[in-house]
Amino acid sequence: MLKIGDKKLINGWAFYDWANSVYSLVISTAVFPLYYAGITNDKVISFLGIEWEHPDTLYSYTLSFSFLVVAFMSPILSAIADYTGNKKKFLKIFCTIGAVSVMSLYFFEGIDTVWIGIVFTFFASIGFWSSVVFYNSYLPEVAHPEDQDRVSAKGFIFGYIGSIILLMINLIMILFYEMFGITEAFASRISFVMVGLWWIGFAQVTFKVLPNNTFNKKPEKDYIWKGFRELKIVWNEIKELPTLKGFLTAFFLLSIGVQTIILLAAIFGSTELGLSVTSLIITILLIQFVAIFGAMIFSRISKKQGNFKALKITIFIWILVCFCAFMLHKDMPNVAAYFYALGGLLGLVLGAIQSLTRSTYSKLLPDTEDHATYFSFYDVTEKIAIVLGTFVYGFLYSLTGSMQWSVLCLALFFVASFVILSLLKNTKHVH
Numbered sequence: 001m002l003k004i005g006d007k008k009l010i011n012g013w014a015f016y017d018w019a020n021s022v023y024s025l026v027i028s029t030a031v032f033p034l035y036y037a038g039i040t041n042d043k044v045i046s047f048l049g050i051e052w053e054h055p056d057t058l059y060s061y062t063l064s065f066s067f068l069v070v071a072f073m074s075p076i077l078s079a080i081a082d083y084t085g086n087k088k089k090f091l092k093i094f095c096t097i098g099a100v101s102v103m104s105l106y107f108f109e110g111i112d113t114v115w116i117g118i119v120f121t122f123f124a125s126i127g128f129w130s131s132v133v134f135y136n137s138y139l140p141e142v143a144h145p146e147d148q149d150r151v152s153a154k155g156f157i158f159g160y161i162g163s164i165i166l167l168m169i170n171l172i173m174i175l176f177y178e179m180f181g182i183t184e185a186f187a188s189r190i191s192f193v194m195v196g197l198w199w200i201g202f203a204q205v206t207f208k209v210l211p212n213n214t215f216n217k218k219p220e221k222d223y224i225w226k227g228f229r230e231l232k233i234v235w236n237e238i239k240e241l242p243t244l245k246g247f248l249t250a251f252f253l254l255s256i257g258v259q260t261i262i263l264l265a266a267i268f269g270s271t272e273l274g275l276s277v278t279s280l281i282i283t284i285l286l287i288q289f290v291a292i293f294g295a296m297i298f299s300r301i302s303k304k305q306g307n308f309k310a311l312k313i314t315i316f317i318w319i320l321v322c323f324c325a326f327m328l329h330k331d332m333p334n335v336a337a338y339f340y341a342l343g344g345l346l347g348l349v350l351g352a353i354q355s356l357t358r359s360t361y362s363k364l365l366p367d368t369e370d371h372a373t374y375f376s377f378y379d380v381t382e383k384i385a386i387v388l389g390t391f392v393y394g395f396l397y398s399l400t401g402s403m404q405w406s407v408l409c410l411a412l413f414f415v416a417s418f419v420i421l422s423l424l425k426n427t428k429h430v431h
Contacts, residue, residue: 012209019202021159066125071383078376079231098127103196137375152359153299253417260389290347298352322411
């Protein structure tokens with residue numbers, strides 16, 4: 001078994017980001033939402049005996065429901081995984097569920113098979129987000145505290161590079177489908193299969209090097225109830241750790257902003273600003289590309305200035321992004337150029353804030369063997385934030401008829417997060 005801090009172990013762990021980030025980019029952000037919108041646009045669809053006049057609503061409800069399921073399920077499964085020492089097994093199970101579900105989206109061919117798109121969107125989301133809980137929880141077991149910012153950033157950098165490569169291949173197929181002798185829709189469906197194969201294929205590198213049962217746990221038979229007890233123990237420990245509890249609150253508030261912007265940036269660009277699909281794809285690629293450098297730059301800033309200070313700089317830039325987006329409107333000359341600039345600014349802090357929050361949380365953990373259970377609380381915080389953020393965004397949009405007020409409201413969550421981070425006391429590893 002490779003020891004903590006081993007370069008091979010660190011690279012193998014970070015490679016899971018390379019494997020699974022294609023889901024975030026191709027399925028959650030770029031290709032699948034556009035494919036779904038193309039098939040369901042201006043159509044009434046039937047699902048679960050209900051007629052849906054706005055298919056986009058059904059899609060967003062499906063994702064919200066999947067986040068709620070993960071939020072409910074992951075603490076229980078994580079506690080069982082910690083108690084039995086079987087983290088790797090859970091990581092493999094959810095990776096497989098996610099990858100197979102993504103490949104199954106191939107069978108979503110038209111309006112008659114929308115149910116396939118919805119059902120497998122749900123299971124792919126559960127597979128992805130649940131596997132990330134167990135993956136993140138390995139960070140304290142692969143890197144020493146002083147290296148965790150750099151290692152966490154390395155994972156995100158691998159993820160951004162891998163997902164850009166596959167998205168470029170997919171876009172070439174979709175944009176130049178005639179060259180390949182196929183239809184545009186078929187090119188999209190092939191890309192879903194490629195995402196699933198990429199995810200499960202490259203994940204094998206991670207599975208090969210990650211240890212299982214690091215602390216040599218020998219579970220008793222009634223391990224499910226023991227898992228619940230483990231959950232309660234960790235919850236009580238968190239309540240006694242003011243800095244960790246405060247950080248989770250700040251993380252919850254900033255996640256409302258970050259995750260909502262990630263999920264709805266493309267919709268804002270197309271609906272509010274009237275941008276073309278090409279402009280949106282360029283922006284998405286620009287964000288991913290700049291995020292690579294953002295993660296690198298801020299991991300160095302955190303090493304010199306400390307995690308809290310580096311995080312506060314990123315939050316300040318996120319507030320700036322919200323205000324700039326509020327100022328944009330479709331009648332502005334060169335609105336696409338402004339949107340690209342905003343995308344570049346967003347990219348700078350996107351990789352940085354995701355990487356830093358993960359490593360900061362890892363550094364704040366007490367000396368414990370229950371890493372998966374602790375990280376499940378981190379994950380639940382993020383999932384509930386997504387559900388609340390998308391609801392607030394949608395509610396304000398329906399009230400005002402403009403997404404600009406929704407974006408401005410998100411800035412308030414970032415401000416609250418900044419204030420709470422400013423009040424937190426420094427610890428040994430986080431200063």
